[in-house]
Amino acid sequence: MNCPDENDVKAMCAWETRNTTEEEQVEYWRRMHMHMDDVGPIPRCIFDDNKYKNRVEEIKDILAGIDASNAVHYGMVGGMGMWPSNDAPHKLVKVLRLITQGDVEAFVNLPVCFSIGSKLIGRLLEVDEENDIIFRLLKYRRVLLPELLERCTLLAFLSRGFV
Template identity: 35%
Template sequence: MNGGQKMDATAIVTNCPEENDVRAMCIWMKRNWPLQEQAEYWREVRGRMNNVGPILRSIFGKQACDDRIKACQQAVGGSTASELERNLGIGCCYSSNDSDLSRKLARVVRVRRGNSIESPLNLLVSPHLEREILSRLEDEMKQSDFIFFVLRFWDYAPPYLIGKCAASAFLNEDLLRAIRIKLKELRPPGRREPHRCTERALRHELHQKEVLPPPERLSNPVAMDHWVLYEPKVQNFPLVDGFFFVDSNPKTLVWLRMATAGGYRTRASTVRQFTECLAAYFNGWEELSRDMSWEIIYVQHADSTPMNGWQRCDVVNPNNVSDDESREIAAFWKEEVRQYQVSVSYRGFRGDEALRSEEEPSK
């Protein structure tokens, strides 16, 4: 074969080994060691995987791992944020990018998209490098660009990043505009009439964010404000990532939820827990909520399996919720809570493109 020519070849994408695979390798390689020494060896290997990723040639020896992490950190330090974002292709379908950055800092995983067909997806290679690179991008990119960047791989983003970005994303004008353009109502069986209050509400800018502490740390309930994005700083806060009140007639409470590919399961006990938190946060909640309109927006990545149907409220009866109360909450959810879904993506909803889409007259 002529050395100056390349034959066309089919790219073969192979998964990196999972943690359980590597652990099995360790057990086999050190099967004759005492159990305590086996356990210590596994802790060392797992620590190296955290630093450099599941790269077999770099995790079984200290020197190989040190050399690899040094090369990776030099690659990060020698690149600008725009170079990292462009060349790594994080959150995009795999392409044969032969850049030095991609070889050192990215890995490929197989995911199932909306059509249930597997496709390869680029992600960062290790938790350690993930934190370092994402922190660098967050510091150097515009907030709106970083939010849309994270939306590329929202279903695979680390939990700390989801918690940090979820509510703040809704303060971004570009994202709100994108949501408004693509908003789709999810109606329960039997409901035919459309309801567009949320679309009108999103035309008003949310002008500030108010962080809410855990209810037990709040000395006194506060007054409710309109057009303020409330972000609960509570671990495992029920139901939503954030919410705001609309000065309409009747008043409207809009819940915001970043949803994963699998959707979000709602239970009667979770709805009750959420309303109990609101009663603890706001003065006169019982009277305020009496004639209130309730709406929830599920925001998903465009490549995720979309929520095409109405999300029901499961009647699950823990000890603190009676059968009758669970059924009452489920009925409230079906009759009173309007649901919307929107799929957003980095490529489709950059600010200028979203603005053009909104301004162009429909044909």
């Protein structure tokens, strides 16, 4: 099962705030959406403020700890190999199920959210010029591009400036 998407989290927020005013519901969703942008779609980290703060600190520490000697541990990002469960980098990725050519089901390791992905790619490029993470992520553009389009399409059609 893939991580919950934005609509799933929005439904959870609506359920949590069902007995509150509309303004409180909007504020709660805005806060949870910001949490989701920072740590990814992980319900235990989105809805619990203490776990959210801990996860943000863990992510900062992991990203700061990346150097040329351990950049090889991040080779699974964008790949289909098994992720070692005893290593800190697993907090930065999610496994996404996808259907490849010929209707074969496969799994790919991708950054848990866009903001972590961009920070991770930037950090890996800083410490290791020969890192091929961009190549691996481009291989899965058929998975990533629809996700980006899904995020932006509704906003594009609702914006008067787009037309």
